[in-house]
Amino acid sequence: MRMKHITSRDNPFFKELLKLVGSSRHRRKLRQTLLDGVHLVQSYRTSGQQPLHLLVTEAALQDKAIVALLKKFPGIPVTQLDDSLYAELSELKTPSGILALITIPGAAGSPQHSNFCLLLEDIQDPGNLGSIVRSAAAAGCDAVFLSQGCADVWSPKVLRAGMGGHFALSIHEAVDLLSVAAIFPGKLVATALSAKMNLYDCDLRGKVAFAVGNEGAGLSENLLAAATQQVAIPMPGQVESLNVAAATAVCLFEAVRQRGAR
Numbered sequence: 613m614r615m616k617h618i619t620s621r622d623n624p625f626f627k628e629l630l631k632l633v634g635s636s637r638h639r640r641k642l643r644q645t646l647l648d649g650v651h652l653v654q655s656y657r658t659s660g661q662q663p664l665h666l667l668v669t670e671a672a673l674q675d676k677a678i679v680a681l682l683k684k685f686p687g688i689p690v691t692q693l694d695d696s697l698y699a700e701l702s703e704l705k706t707p708s709g710i711l712a713l714i715t716i717p718g719a720a721g722s723p724q725h726s727n728f729c730l731l732l733e734d735i736q737d738p739g740n741l742g743s744i745v746r747s748a749a750a751a752g753c754d755a756v757f758l759s760q761g762c763a764d765v766w767s768p769k770v771l772r773a774g775m776g777g778h779f780a781l782s783i784h785e786a787v788d789l790l791s792v793a794a795i796f797p798g799k800l801v802a803t804a805l806s807a808k809m810n811l812y813d814c815d816l817r818g819k820v821a822f823a824v825g826n827e828g829a830g831l832s833e834n835l836l837a838a839a840t841q842q843v844a845i846p847m848p849g850q851v852e853s854l855n856v857a858a859a860t861a862v863c864l865f866e867a868v869r870q871r872g873a874r
Contacts, residue, residue, distance in 0.1 A: 615690045618697060626697060629667070629713070633701050636764035639716070645766045647712040648702050650678065655776025656714060657684060663712035666690045669698050672709025681710070703768060716766050719755075719784040723796045726755045727819050728867065731789045731800070733835055734761035734826040735856060741765060742773020743857035744824070749777030751864035757784045757792045761826070789823070793838040796821050802831055802839035803859060805852075811843040816867040824863075827856050 618626050631638045632646055639645050644664070647653050656663065666688055672678045673692065682690060693701070701711060723729070730748050735741045741763050748756055758765055765783055784792075793800050798819020803811075823839055825831030836842060845854060845862055854862070 615692055617692045617694075619694045621697065621700075625691070626693070629701055632713075633768060636767060639764065639766055643716045645714060645716055645771070646701065646768060647714055647771060648704060648768055649708045649772070650681065650710055652771060652776055653681060653710055653712045655779055656712060657681075658776075659779035661714070661717065661779070663688055663714045665713040667693055667698070667701070667711040667713070669693060669695055669707070669709040671695075675709065678708070678710050704772075717779070717783070720782045721755060723755075723757070723792045723821075726796065726821065727798070728753050729755040729757065729796075729821045730860070730864075731757045731759075731792055731821055731823040731835070732762055733759045733789055733823065733831055734829070735824070736761070736763050737827060737856075738763045738767060738769035739773050740827060740855065740857045742770040742775075742777075744860045745770070745774040745781065745783075746777040747857070747861040747864055749774075749780040751861075751868050753781060753864070755782040755784065757787050757789060759789050760786045789835055790838055793821075793823070793835065799840045800838065801863070802836050802842045803845070803863060804831060804836060804842045805844055807842035807844040809841060809843050811845050811863060811866055814841055814843050816870045820867055822860065822863050822867075824856060824860050 632644060647656055662685065666682060666685060668690060670692060698707060730753060735744065745756060763770060765785060771778060798821060800821045800823060801814060802823040823831055823835055845859055
């Protein structure tokens with residue numbers, strides 16, 4: 613397999629890759645990001661999409677699984693990076709040795725066409741946001757709508773936590789959630805600690821959207837007011853609240869249970 617080999621930090625292509633890793637502004641400008649690791653690259657391929665470029669280490673080229681994966685992308689350029697350069701692009705403690713440069717997928721559809729979705733308001737922790745995306749994909753959601761105040765959903769940290777869930781969803785960034793709430797055709801359920809209704813007493817069949825708020829502040833008053841129903845998750849234990857990612861997963865899979873999914 614013939615490929616280019618980058619050994620210098622001064623290489624223009626490497627400099628661009630470094631900017632993508634470190635700057636959400638640069639990712640938004642180019643509509644590109646990096647996938648880190650075999651699982652994400654495989655998930656991207658399974659979604660029917662092709663990367664722009666593949667980047668590997670020397671050790672990865674001796675790994676049968678990675679070599680087999682590379683062969684599934686005929687015609688896609690492959691560049692070998694020195695280990696020190698690769699380490700600057702990957703935040704994994706044990707790098708797998710493969711990165712993929714991709715075009716960030718565009719969001720498809722609109723709230724009117726959604727059956728089961730999430731409205732995320734100012735979720736700022738990358739790990740939480742990625743876990744929520746992963747749960748949404750696993751529960752069969754069709755879309756996620758993110759406010760301007762959310763973390764960059766296409767950052768390497770969020771992508772890693774999402775474990776490929778990004779590619780099973782239509783992800784709408786920096787949207788006006790009140791506008792989404794106004795045109796969503798189904799029930800908008802807001803999670804709130806002060807809510808009188810128990811989540812498990814709420815009918816979650818049919819078209820449903822969950823509105824989930826910031827880790828500390830919760831949902832804004834305006835979005836709470838726009839909700840069809842406010843619900844609380846019963847917590848008989850000795851804690852005041854759940855982590856936002858855990859709470860979202862509980863809500864999503866209660867909806868899955870009620871819908872009788874198998």
